[in-house]
Amino acid sequence: LNPTRSVTDEDYKARNSVAEVYAQIIDDLTKAEQLAKYPPAIALLARVYLMQGNNASARDAANRVIASGLFELETDFANAFVDDNAESIFSIVVTDQDGANDMNTYYASALNQGRGDIRVQTKHLALYEANDIRGKFFNTSNAGSRTFTSKFNDRFGDVPVLRLAEMYLIRAEANFRLGTTVGATPLADINMIRARAGLAPVASLTLAAILKERKLELAFEGQQIHDIKRTKGTVGTTVFSANNLVLPIPQREIDTNKKLVQNPGY
Numbered sequence: 001l002n003p004t005r006s007v008t009d010e011d012y013k014a015r016n017s018v019a020e021v022y023a024q025i026i027d028d029l030t031k032a033e034q035l036a037k038y039p040p041a042i043a044l045l046a047r048v049y050l051m052q053g054n055n056a057s058a059r060d061a062a063n064r065v066i067a068s069g070l071f072e073l074e075t076d077f078a079n080a081f082v083d084d085n086a087e088s089i090f091s092i093v094v095t096d097q098d099g100a101n102d103m104n105t106y107y108a109s110a111l112n113q114g115r116g117d118i119r120v121q122t123k124h125l126a127l128y129e130a131n132d133i134r135g136k137f138f139n140t141s142n143a144g145s146r147t148f149t150s151k152f153n154d155r156f157g158d159v160p161v162l163r164l165a166e167m168y169l170i171r172a173e174a175n176f177r178l179g180t181t182v183g184a185t186p187l188a189d190i191n192m193i194r195a196r197a198g199l200a201p202v203a204s205l206t207l208a209a210i211l212k213e214r215k216l217e218l219a220f221e222g223q224q225i226h227d228i229k230r231t232k233g234t235v236g237t238t239v240f241s242a243n244n245l246v247l248p249i250p251q252r253e254i255d256t257n258k259k260l261v262q263n264p265g266y
Helices: 009-036 039-052 055-067 077-081 102-107 164-178 186-196 207-217 224-230 251-256
Strands: 088-092 138-141 146-149 159-163
Touching (some): 009 039, 039 055, 039 159, 039 164, 055 164, 077 159, 088 164, 164 207, 207 224
Antiparallel strands (some): 088 159, 138 146
């Protein structure tokens, strides 16, 4: 929705529709937690609440996952992207019998059996501190002229969807925004993530510093566009609310359901 123009009936309906979708998602995940004590549901709740700006609920959900003791940060950052690691809360299982890891298809270089569609830009690499292990978790091809993330090198590797590191980052951000210390201080959580990355602890924090840690830790895992939208940021010079930051609804879906209305701009 464009905040610069007056609210129309269409805007009102769209907002109601979004609210209804969020309500259904939260209801489903809450029931999954209550009935099955299912950690991935709690972790996903934390992510959804953060997107909503419900920081208290996001903080508490992330804290429940951390406090469960069922997961732990891998000592080696690279191990967070191998199958059956201690940090994984939920992954999509891929085997050589049932297909390939599509993250590998798009993100990996041809040397790692991918198509190399997503090249890492120099300006992203420049964000890492000199000793940051995450800043070296890349590979190059074509005589070093093209850089790719090493998170999805395994063609048949599981696709990580929810990691414990994200829960620490959610708890840190939510606590910071609220001025609380549920579970731990924001500084302690961020320094835990930094320590695993081989970095020295910081003595103080800003919201920008926390968001930067999210960007570096979760890079290429599908979270950045949502962070940009919820914090009202930009993609280059493109504002978060631009039509082209939302994909079009496939025509086959519109043909099937005549009540669907195509997203603006398409």
